[in-house]
Amino acid sequence: MSAGRDYLLGVSEDELERLKFQHEVWRPVTGAFLDRVGLRRGATCLDVGAGPGFVSADLCDRVGPSGEVTALEPSPFFLDHLQARAKADGRSNLKGLLGKVEETALPRAAFDLVFVRWVIAFVADVEGFLEKLVPTLRPGGVLAIQDYYYEGLSLFPRGGAFDGAADAVRAYYRSVGGDPYVTGRLPSLFKRLGRELVEYAPHSLAGGPGSGVMEWGHRFFSRHFGSMVEKKILAPELGDAMLADWVSHRGNRDAIFFSPLVVDVAGRAPAI
Ligand SMILES: C[S@@+](CC[C@H](N)C(=O)[O-])C[C@H]1O[C@@H](n2cnc3c(N)ncnc32)[C@H](O)[C@@H]1O
Numbered sequence: 725m726s727a728g729r730d731y732l733l734g735v736s737e738d739e740l741e742r743l744k745f746q747h748e749v750w751r752p753v754t755g756a757f758l759d760r761v762g763l764r765r766g767a768t769c770l771d772v773g774a775g776p777g778f779v780s781a782d783l784c785d786r787v788g789p790s791g792e793v794t795a796l797e798p799s800p801f802f803l804d805h806l807q808a809r810a811k812a813d814g815r816s817n818l819k820g821l822l823g824k825v826e827e828t829a830l831p832r833a834a835f836d837l838v839f840v841r842w843v844i845a846f847v848a849d850v851e852g853f854l855e856k857l858v859p860t861l862r863p864g865g866v867l868a869i870q871d872y873y874y875e876g877l878s879l880f881p882r883g884g885a886f887d888g889a890a891d892a893v894r895a896y897y898r899s900v901g902g903d904p905y906v907t908g909r910l911p912s913l914f915k916r917l918g919r920e921l922v923e924y925a926p927h928s929l930a931g932g933p934g935s936g937v938m939e940w941g942h943r944f945f946s947r948h949f950g951s952m953v954e955k956k957i958l959a960p961e962l963g964d965a966m967l968a969d970w971v972s973h974r975g976n977r978d979a980i981f982f983s984p985l986v987v988d989v990a991g992r993a994p995a996i
Contacts, residue, residue, distance in 0.1 A: 919991030
């Protein structure tokens with residue numbers, strides 16, 4: 725990334741694969757949100773912090789060849805993947821734009837939808853970030869955000885070291901200036917920015933060993949408890965104990981993993 729703090733979860737082939745899997749697990753939730761915000765064919769979209777472009781491709785399919793999607797992403801590695809895949813799939817209406825929101829000149833009144841999934845929880849100045857995005861919307865355009873309200877994470881049966889995992893993840897996000905409860909702040913921020921809140925819907929997924937959601941959890945915790953130890957967010961013994969608790973639940977057919985809450989938040993710009 726060009727400047728500022730690096731993306732907390734890292735830019736690597738592993739992270740790309742994790743994002744791809746994450747997209748498949750959460751795709752029905754994102755798809756239902758996009759259905760409700762009413763994205764029409766021919767619309768123009770900005771996918772903010774697009775990563776390798778899994779949502780960008782879905783947005784392209786929704787707007788069709790008469791619409792256009794701009795994918796803004798600061799990692800050249802992710803953006804290269806996005807552009808190579810767009811070329812291979814013949815998606816000529818997907819454009820890549822390299823940069824961070826805070827440092828990129830964005831066109832004014834250009835988009836019907838600005839979509840931001842799993843990005844703002846990493847951002848230190850959320851208000852400044854949204855202030856930069858709002859002028860890019862056309863009158864009547866929608867700012868749609870999906871991100872955490874980091875509650876609800878749970879592993880049943882309870883009682884093991886993993887019960888402390890939510891606190892550790894929240895500290896991990898805060899270590900880069902992020903806010904794991906960021907979606908709680910959005911209704912008042914939207915009001916301040918003159919957006920009418922048209923959607924506010926929390927979602928949790930749950931499942932046992934072998935389910936998509938538990939595998940999604942595994943791809944995060946099996947890597948990031950170690951990073952939390954490196955950052956001194958967790959003592960090494962506690963990181964090991966959390967991982968061991970997680971692994972033992974994965975081998976227990978009766979275990980259930982509950983995801984943290986992901987909230988759909990959408991605000992509409994007043995039509996002129
Ligand atoms: C968890 S990934 C989510 C990717 C994609 N939105 C998705 O839902 O699959 C977060 C992405 O946000 C990007 N990002 C982080 N900070 C950003 C910023 N300030 N402006 C634009 N993108 C940012 C990262 O490079 C990373 O690709």
